[in-house]
Amino acid sequence: MGSMIVDHIYPATGRPNGTVTLAGAREIDHAVRAAAEAQREWVALTVDRRRDLLIDLADVVHDRLDELAGLNVADYGVPISFAGTALLLERFLRHFAGYVDKPHGVSTPVNGSFDINLVEREPYGVVAVLTPWNGALAVAASCAVPALAAGNAVVLKPSELAPFAAQRFGELCAEAGLPAGLVTVVPADAEGGEALVRHAGVGKISFTGGGTTARKVLQSAATNLTPVVTELGGKSANIVFDDADLDLAATLSAHQGPLMQSGQSCACASRILVHDTVYDEFLEKFVAVVAAAKVGDPTDPATVFGPMISRSAADRILATIETAVSTGAGELLLGGNRIGGALADGYFIEPTVFGGVDNASALAQTETFGPVVSVMRFRDEDDAVRIANDTPYGLNAFVQTTDLNRAHRVARGLESGSVWINQFSDISPQGPYGGYKQSGFGRTGGLEGLREFQQVKNIRIAMR
Template sequence: MPATLLGEKALLGTTPSMFIGGEWITTENTRPVDNPATGEIFTGVPEAQTEHIELALNRARAAQTEWARRPLSERATVLTEIVRQVEDHAEELARIVVAEQGKTITEARGEIGGVKAFFDHALSQKYRTVGELMATSSPGQQLAIREEPVGIVAAIIPWNFPAAIFARKVAPALMAGNAIVVKPSEVTPLSALAMAKICQLAGVPDGLVSVVTGPGRVIGKALVEHPLTNMVTVTGSTRAGREILAQASEKIIPVSLELGGKAPVIVFDDANLELAVQQAFEARFWNCGQVCTCNERTYVQRGVYDEFVRRFVEKVAGLKVGDPTDETSQMGPKVSEAERDKVREFVEDAVKAGAKVEIGGGIPEGMEDQAGYWFAPTVLTNVNNDMDIVQQEVFGPVLPIIPFDSYEEVIEWANSTVYGLTSHVYTENMRTAMNATDDLEFGEVYINKIGPEEVQGYHTGWKLSGMGGDDGQHGFERYTRRKTVYLDYGLQS
């Protein structure tokens, strides 16, 4: 299947190239891209050097100056055309995501729907208020606070949603009047390159969007530290976020960090158990558990614990793991061998510490001799709150289920990790729901529902889960800065 993505008329062309300042550029050295379902390398992308960063940023500076002068309505017209191009190429974009990332084709189509939604929300900002008039202390004066673009944005994006997170950052950056240089994950560079082609087809002026491929700790570092970079936005691991924040601190520029999570699902004994089981199941195994908002640990009140576990394991037993291009597959492989091995180590360590494997725990049954990075959906019981499997982000299809007795106990456990992104509560008691909303130390609280988050919301983490986000009104504002203008138009004596 991947070979069919590289035809002459395909978005990527026969040889994937970097998109820098309006040019498609190749290099002698390339980095392989493999298919997680088979482990086979099917193409390669250029390995950028520092001169490519220089070219991208210098062309961005020239393009951004002119773009910032355009009214919001003109910028919105360009973004509208991007949405149209995404619609025209939606199936090809989805299959690129499947080929390099491994999620099922149905999930990939949903991701491309998210791409359109991010651009649609950004272009709706053509009607926004772009400044304020403040009361002055004297007559004949005006005090205005204007909203202006930050300039050139460096975007570091991860591998779990390689197309959607491109849109999540590029859409508000462009609409706010900025230029943006994207550094995609080394594991999934193709989706960003395909989206760059979409931007080119839509008439985005040359230089406003560039995609530079290469190792993050080399290319990403050079991009962050370059004097022309005015802002950095990162979605990725907490480790990466720490490193980039330290690099950006030397320049004192704004940084947006969307980092890891350890989302709890809390099921009280008065919950709608059918709803809680179904949604906890969906929230754990979506994208093979490779979502920062995923159900990483489930706490169930003791009165319904045994029934919850029974129903949940029954659902897992019926989950179809298989070829992600198959329309009937519900879960694909892990994105890479290293990620698969990390998940396996988490499970093995938990079992050594006393956890019981209710189902799964290794390669899916019948796939032991199959190539690719497969791991079975796994449920663990006999787990305590201090185990690494409960405290550290697994980012894979593994769920520990833990019984609790009291409200106070479960809130303490839920808040006990270093992460604070997303949390979920299931209860029919409004008082319990609202108290939990107050007491949970997370940037997002879902009551009797799961995500994904909506584009008009604000996907923001607390603690080691980050600093701000890119979506909604608050996310859009991160791509702007303020300029205060004092004007005296009174008669001079």
């Protein structure tokens, strides 16, 4: 199947704001073959030249930060106040450029001889990076950049729902002087994505998205036994202890929960666990912060809360809310409705808060991927950790407390790839990020993230 051109629908208005050319199997094949050729050129460069080219790309991205933020808004209606993931891209480029010219191998002795093992790390060749609609530039930063630093080429497939920022990133790679084809951006639907994952020329796959799609990716990758690193969904718990700064906790909980990309992020803390003694006080403060958030035009710097990605997503989230109300999963304290008036043509839903939620309910156990949070009580530390871990997911967890000893105790007990103490989830190039349980496997960021895109070779040298 060849390429096709489709309209891109802007979620804030429900109307087209451009077109996107979706790659078919033929275009995918061409991209992978071109990437393989470019990768050979890339690793033939000296390490200092590769390092400098990544720094040059960081400079180019820096000069286009506002443009890239605007394209994020055009992609999926994220408020411009939250659209600065291009800055994350710049930070990852500068950080991982520093790894390129550093030693990566080690030598080890061999028992019973004077031989030497040289343990080297080499690139996979072509890395396929499949990004979600809600973070193409963030995933380009956390996955594509380390892959490049490790000596690979990248074929980046953004969602057809959000192609513009990723396509511009591909153009900037060429402007910075990277070899032609080293970073190829191919927007595609599920069929194009499958062609990429099944391609025999792909050496490693990075997938960020939902668990259902991840299972399909793993099945397709099994065709060639291609290794996969995944970062998947979450139902993250935010634990508010009785000694927490409740004003700060309410603000953090609102902006890490229903207000974070309008609740459309795997990193959202959609379960808020509050100690019995401060439950009512916290809930009053939290609901007030959420209710005060400005909803509206994503291009307005004052807007905090934007639209859902599509009409079908909005319908699905509303159905989840209606089911929660009808089954008595919790008390609806705020929101729960589609937003009309001047925003009626867009896919806007009110930020929604349920209180007194049973953690065993579908509302608390199923990832909604929308602006819906469940607030529930806990008695003590052990109870909080038990409830937090009672989920199939383990991407993020959050702890609000002024007791550092407690913070460490609780963090060690949480089944989560990341634990954030008194702060938002703020991904950085220095720290590894990834999930436990059904939230994925492998890591991005840090030295661990670089290692994901390197394979190990052992060379034994006879010393006689």
